Amino acid sequence: MPRLRKSGELKALQRELQEKNRNFRSTIVICGGTGCQASKSPEVIAAIRKEIARQGLDKDILVRSTGCHGFCEQGPIMVFEPGNLFYCHVSPEDAAAIVEKTVIKGEIIEELLYTDPVSGLKVAKEEDIPFYSSQDRFLLSYSKKVDPCSIEDYIAIGGYSAIERALSEIDPETVISEISAAGLRGRGGAGFPTGRKWAEAREVPGDEKYVICNADEGDPGAYMDRCLLEANPHLVLEGMMIGAWAVGASQGYIYVRKEYPLAVKHARIAVQQAREMGLLGENILGSSFSFDVEIARGGGAFVCGESTALMASIEGKVGEPRPKDVHTVKEGLWNKPTVLNNVETWANVPSIIMNGSSWFASKGTKGSKGTKIFALTGQVKNTGLVEVAMGTTLRSIVFDIGGGPKNGKAIKAVQTGGPSGGCLPVSKFDQPVDFDSLTDAGSMMGSGGMVVMDEGTCMVDVAKYFLSFLQDESCGKCVPCRIGVDRMLEIVTDITEGRGRPEQLSLLKELAETVSETSLCGLGKTASNPVLSTLRYFQEEYAAHVNHKSCPAGVCKALINYTIRPEKCSGCGLCLKACPHEAITGEKKKAHYIKPQECMKCGICVSECKFEAITVN
Amino acid sequence: MNMSTLDPILKGRRSQPHQLIEVLQDVQETHGYISEEAMKTVAKELGVPVIEVLRVASFYKAFSLQPRGKNVITICTGTACHVRGSNLLIDQVKGQLKIKPGETTKDGLFTVECVNCVGACALGPVVVQNGSYNHHVTPGKLRKIIEKSRGTRKEEAANAKTQKIR
Numbered sequence: 001m002p003r004l005r006k007s008g009e010l011k012a013l014q015r016e017l018q019e020k021n022r023n024f025r026s027t028i029v030i031c032g033g034t035g036c037q038a039s040k041s042p043e044v045i046a047a048i049r050k051e052i053a054r055q056g057l058d059k060d061i062l063v064r065s066t067g068c069h070g071f072c073e074q075g076p077i078m079v080f081e082p083g084n085l086f087y088c089h090v091s092p093e094d095a096a097a098i099v100e101k102t103v104i105k106g107e108i109i110e111e112l113l114y115t116d117p118v119s120g121l122k123v124a125k126e127e128d129i130p131f132y133s134s135q136d137r138f139l140l141s142y143s144k145k146v147d148p149c150s151i152e153d154y155i156a157i158g159g160y161s162a163i164e165r166a167l168s169e170i171d172p173e174t175v176i177s178e179i180s181a182a183g184l185r186g187r188g189g190a191g192f193p194t195g196r197k198w199a200e201a202r203e204v205p206g207d208e209k210y211v212i213c214n215a216d217e218g219d220p221g222a223y224m225d226r227c228l229l230e231a232n233p234h235l236v237l238e239g240m241m242i243g244a245w246a247v248g249a250s251q252g253y254i255y256v257r258k259e260y261p262l263a264v265k266h267a268r269i270a271v272q273q274a275r276e277m278g279l280l281g282e283n284i285l286g287s288s289f290s291f292d293v294e295i296a297r298g299g300g301a302f303v304c305g306e307s308t309a310l311m312a313s314i315e316g317k318v319g320e321p322r323p324k325d326v327h328t329v330k331e332g333l334w335n336k337p338t339v340l341n342n343v344e345t346w347a348n349v350p351s352i353i354m355n356g357s358s359w360f361a362s363k364g365t366k367g368s369k370g371t372k373i374f375a376l377t378g379q380v381k382n383t384g385l386v387e388v389a390m391g392t393t394l395r396s397i398v399f400d401i402g403g404g405p406k407n408g409k410a411i412k413a414v415q416t417g418g419p420s421g422g423c424l425p426v427s428k429f430d431q432p433v434d435f436d437s438l439t440d441a442g443s444m445m446g447s448g449g450m451v452v453m454d455e456g457t458c459m460v461d462v463a464k465y466f467l468s469f470l471q472d473e474s475c476g477k478c479v480p481c482r483i484g485v486d487r488m489l490e491i492v493t494d495i496t497e498g499r500g501r502p503e504q505l506s507l508l509k510e511l512a513e514t515v516s517e518t519s520l521c522g523l524g525k526t527a528s529n530p531v532l533s534t535l536r537y538f539q540e541e542y543a544a545h546v547n548h549k550s551c552p553a554g555v556c557k558a559l560i561n562y563t564i565r566p567e568k569c570s571g572c573g574l575c576l577k578a579c580p581h582e583a584i585t586g587e588k589k590k591a592h593y594i595k596p597q598e599c600m601k602c603g604i605c606v607s608e609c610k611f612e613a614i615t616v617n
Numbered sequence: 618m619n620m621s622t623l624d625p626i627l628k629g630r631r632s633q634p635h636q637l638i639e640v641l642q643d644v645q646e647t648h649g650y651i652s653e654e655a656m657k658t659v660a661k662e663l664g665v666p667v668i669e670v671l672r673v674a675s676f677y678k679a680f681s682l683q684p685r686g687k688n689v690i691t692i693c694t695g696t697a698c699h700v701r702g703s704n705l706l707i708d709q710v711k712g713q714l715k716i717k718p719g720e721t722t723k724d725g726l727f728t729v730e731c732v733n734c735v736g737a738c739a740l741g742p743v744v745v746q747n748g749s750y751n752h753h754v755t756p757g758k759l760r761k762i763i764e765k766s767r768g769t770r771k772e773e774a775a776n777a778k779t780q781k782i783r
Contacts, residue, residue, distance in 0.1 A: 035737050038750035072739035220695030223736035258642065258679050259735055261748070297642050299677025302733065316637035316665075318676045375738055377697035383739035415696060449738075451696045465699055469733065475676075578757055580712020602708035604756040 001151070003278045006286035007164045010155070017156040024062040027081040028052075028103070029144050030090075033068030033230055034262050036075035040092065041065075044076045047095035055099055067148045067231020067266070070140055070385030071131060074114060079126055079144060086126040087112035117381040118403050131382040134400040136363070138371050139347050140387045143231035148266045151273040154234040160279055162350035163241045167287040170353070175246040176202060179349065181357035183369035188214060188305070188342035189417065189446040190522070191368070191435035197339055201247040201329040204337040209249040211240050212333065212340040214310060215256035215263065218302040219418030220469065222449030224373040225343035227385055229256065229263040232347070233270035237293065239346030241284070242353055244291045247339050252293040255310055258300060267295050302419070302473035306521045307332075307340045309475065320477045321521035342447065344373060364390035368434035372445070378415075378452035379406045386450075388433075395429040398452055409454040413537070417446025419466045419473075420526030422533025423459060442533045444526070458555035459538040460545050464492045466530035474523070481524030484515035488531055497558040500546035509535055554616040557601040561617045566591035568613035575605035575614065622648075623655060627662050634665045637673055641680055650681045678732075686721045686728035688766045691745040695734030698741035702755075706742055707731070709756040713763055726767065 004010050030036075030045045045065050052061050069077050074088035080102065087098070090112060101107040113122040114129055123129050146153040154160070166175055180195025201209060213236060217225040229236055240252045254267050271293050274280040282290045296314050303309045304319040311333045313319040332338025348370060352360045361369045368390040374397065376386045381403030388397065394414055398404070405411050413423040416433075422443035424431070431437050438445045453462065467489040476482045491508045494500050512528035512535075519525045535542065544550050551559040564575070564584075569591040576584045576592060583599040586592030594605070594614075606614045626643040630636040640663065644655050651674050660667040674680045692698075692706050707718060710729045714722055721728040737743045740752035746762055754762075 034735075034750065035740055035752075038737060038740055038743070038752045072737065075740075217736065218733065220699075220734035221697045221738050222734070223738055226736040257736075259732060297639065298679075299638055299642070299673075300679040300732075301677050313638060314635070316635040316639075316673070317669075318672055375697075377738040377741065378700050383697075385739075418696070449696065451700060451738075453700055457700050462700075465696070473733070578760070580709050580756070580760075600708060600712070602705055602712075602756075603702075604705055604709060607702070607705065607755055608757055 001273065001276050003276070004285060005278065007168050010160055010164050010285065014155050014158065014161070017152050021062070021156060023059070025060040026083075026103075027062040027064055029064050029066055029079040029081060031067070031069045031075060031077040032065040033072070033227060034260070035068060035072030036077060037262070039075040039089075041076035043092040044078070044090050044095070047092040048078075048098065051095045051099040052103070055104070057099070057103065061103060064147050064153075066146065067143045068227040068385065069143060070227065070387075071129075071382070072385075073383050078112075081144075084126040085124055086114055086129065088114045116403075130403065131384065131401055134396065135387055136371055136389045136392075137387045138351070139228065139235075139344070139373060140385060142235060143227070146232055146234075148231055148233055149269050151234060151270070151277060154232070158354070159234055159350075160238055162353040163238050163245070163279075164285055166242050166245055166353055167285055167289055172202065172246045172248065175242060175353065178352060178357045179246075182352045182360040183357075183364070184345065184348055184352065184360065185368060185435060186341060187344035187348070187372065187447065189420065189444065191445075194341060194345055197329055197341075198243060198247050200327070201249075201337045201339045204330050206337060207248075207250075208336045209247055210333045210336060210338040211244045211247065211249045211252045212310070212314070212338060213240055213252070213254040213346050214305065214307070214340055214342040215254055215260070215267075216298040216305045216310060217257060217260075217343075217447065218305045218473075219420075219447055219449045221377055221415070221451045222375045222418055222447050224375055224385060224448045226257075226260045226263050228343050228347050228373070229254075230260070230266050233263075233266045234274070235350060236267075236343055236346045237270055237274060237280075239349035240293065241279075241291055242349050243339055243341065243346065245289050247337070249339070250290050250292070252291065253296050253314055253333070254293060255296045255298055255304070255314060257298045264295065264297060271295060301475070302469075303475045303521070303523050306523055309521070310340065311338065318475075320475045321523075323520060344448075365432060365434045367436050372433070372448060374433075374448040374450045376402050376450050376452070378450075379409070379411065379454040379457070380404065380452045381406050390434045391432040393430050393432055394424065397433065397450065398429065402452065405454055407454065407456070409456050411452060411454050412457065413453045413459065415443075415451040415453060415462065415530075416449065417444040417526075417529070418449045419469050420444060420522070420529055421446045421449075422529040423453070423462060423537065424533070425537040428537075442536055443529065456553055456555070458496075458551050458553035459534045459541045460492065460496055460551075461553070461555045463531050463534045464489065464496055467492055467527075470523070470527045474527075478520035478524060480515045480518040481520070481527060484511060484519075484524075485527055487511055488515070488528070492531070495542065495545045496551070496556040498545075498549045500542075502546055505535070505542060505546065560601060561596070562594055562599060562601060562603070562605065563615055563617065564592050564594055565613050565615060568611050570611055570613075572610070574608045574610065578604050578608040580604065623658050623662075627659075631662050632664050634663050637663055637665055637670065638677070641670075641674055641677075645680050650684045683721070684725075686725050688726055689728045689730065689747055690763070691730045691732050691735075692718065693733075693735045693737070693741065693743040693745070694731045695738060695741070697738035698734075698743055701741045703742040705756050706744065706754060706759050709759050710763070713760060727763070
């Protein structure tokens with residue numbers, strides 16, 4: 001890799017790399033993100049490369065292993081460029097046929113095409129798949145174009161041109177006013193205006209300042225930042241460089257979850273490559289700007305997503321938040337001015353510098369500009385990463401992109417914003433999704449997790465789930481969060497186990513409000529949202545648990561019983577074999593029986609039975 | 618554990634207290650857990666009080682203070698996995714291995730852990746077995762995963778025995 005010493009050299013390299021890519025007749029793009037890796041995509045990539053080489057096509061056909069395409073459930077995913085022919089669930093055994101038929105003869109292999117679960121029809125092109133066609137993909141569209149481990153790929157698509165432009169043409173103040181004019185707000189959930197944060201940090205005197213990328217995506221059910229960092233680490237790095245130039249920082253940190261090993265690996269490779277090319281280090285591209293980045297691995301504490309706790313963790317300490325009477329832009333990491341933004345926020349920066357603030361602000365709503373990536377999961381047909389303009393309705397995301405309910409059960413709610421957010425019922429599905437409107441409805445957009453729940457999900461159990469999550473993750477520093485969450489969990493546990501009393505509901509609400517008003521950090525302040533939103537919208541489910549000791553969704557173990565209906569049981573013995581608690585007896589080919597004293601009500605037998613013979617009462 | 622086994626990890630990080638978490642991450646990765654001796658060595662070499670090392674090592678979930686089993690089975694209990702039935706998987710291991718998450722079987726073959734989210738939510742429920750991801754896991758699938766790793770271990774032991782005899 002050549003070392004770039006001045007700005008003109010980057011443009012020359014870019015042209016050279018583009019020229020090199022033009023020599024290839026076509027490209028086979030194969031997803032190598034965490035999701036597709038779980039479905040054996042590394043084996044698929046190796047098999048395709050081997051087959052291409054065997055046929056002597058390696059000078060004509062480029063095989064590119066990329067980061068996540070967002071449609072993880074269909075993995076491994078393969079796209080042919082040009083033309084965007086889309087294959088899904090590809091296995092290594094398909095490699096020979098793919099090269100022989102599709103690459104050489106241009107034929108389409110029907111079995112590998114995607115079937116739309118709504119219409120039942122086969123779809124050949126990526127852009128015709130409803131999951132993709134209803135989206136407004138911008139940040140995610142890069143994922144297909146670059147191999148995350150190749151800085152050349154990123155430079156070839158115009159990468160690092162934004163920092164080059166900033167260094168040679170735009171002074172730091174103008175960079176900040178562009179970011180402000182674009183209306184970019186923090187994608188981590190709080191939605192603080194990024195430009196204002198940068199301006200405040202720039203104004204603080206001092207030479208030692210820091211920028212941090214928060215990739216400690218601890219919200220369960222959210223993985224947008226993992227995908228961005230995994231798929232396009234150089235984009236995030238370039239955003240950080242522009243931010244550092246604007247505020248006057250010379251050192252940056254990427255704080256990334258240890259639970260994301262591929263993101264850690266790709267970020268490390270990217271930093272190393274950027275250093276080797278002189279894009280990190282002293283006097284970048286011949287300018288006066290010097291900047292370097294270190295990777296810090298998170299230790300698996302949810303609270304470290306909070307800015308002050310995260311900074312304590314980078315300092316090698318226990319991740320406990322501190323009061324924010326002095327903001328981190330003034331006294332952050334090692335008490336120096338620090339700008340912390342999350343992965344998606346940083347990733348938006350280079351294109352604002354390249355395309356201008358008005359381009360960015362042309363999408364979105366009045367208060368929330370640009371696009372936002374969501375992780376759509378749970379009980380919908382199409383799950384995966386979804387990028388839409390701010391202001392798109394929940395209905396459009398769940399039904400148009402998500403394809404509606406998965407198991408034939410009606411959709412009941414969407415949980416947004418993770419443990420800090422809430423559950424919104426179907427009646428709120430016409431809410432536009434942006435920073436402000438979901439907060440008004442009692443939830444929050446958060447970093448972008450969106451878990452769809454159907455009639456088989458008990459909302460009291462969901463509240464209990466988040467409370468036990470928060471009890472486990474509360475750092476214990478402040479009393480309201482440490483003890484308040486404990487007491488709320490006790491009450492909700494009573495309710496789910498049939499000991500609930502009507503007066504506990506008002507106590508629960510009062511407690512929830514106190515915790516949110518008096519906790520120290522954002523984690524505690526929002527800890528009550530799952531309880532308050534379910535109490536607000538699913539009052540009747542709480543009432544059924546408390547007054548009738550029943551769980552309408554059939555989830556809460558203490559309130560349900562499993563029985564085998566003799567007329568439907570074929571005596572196949574599958575349930576008997578599956579029951580981990582040895583609670584089922586019966587002779588072969590005769591109806592089986594569940595021993596109530598030994599049944600732990602885990603429901604494993606229900607998922608194993610092929611005759612729908614086991615019922616929940 | 619003597620100082621020299623930690624030498625590669627400590628290289629270039631000595632007397633830098635802020636490197637504590639990174640060093641512990643590497644100790645965890647290389648040795649599978651963080652022993653008392655390792656904590657003492659790290660404390661001395663980085664210039665951090667032992668009590669602070671213990672505080673950090675016990676605060677973060679990434680660190681285990683006890684040796685873990687040969688097979689580490691990590692059940693994702695993130696929201697998306699939860700609504701798709703990851704609690705059934707916990708019931709499965711409780712029944713099959715007679716241990717709770719966070720525990721190791723007596724024979725040292727299995728450790729079961731829960732993680733709040735591995736970020737593969739579209740594929741839930743997800744179980745990570747020794748670093749490799751399994752998607753759409755059902756109790757039955759998990760039973761087979763456990764049986765298989767038990768089987769392989771048994772076969773390995775048998776092979777080792779035959780080789781010895783030869």
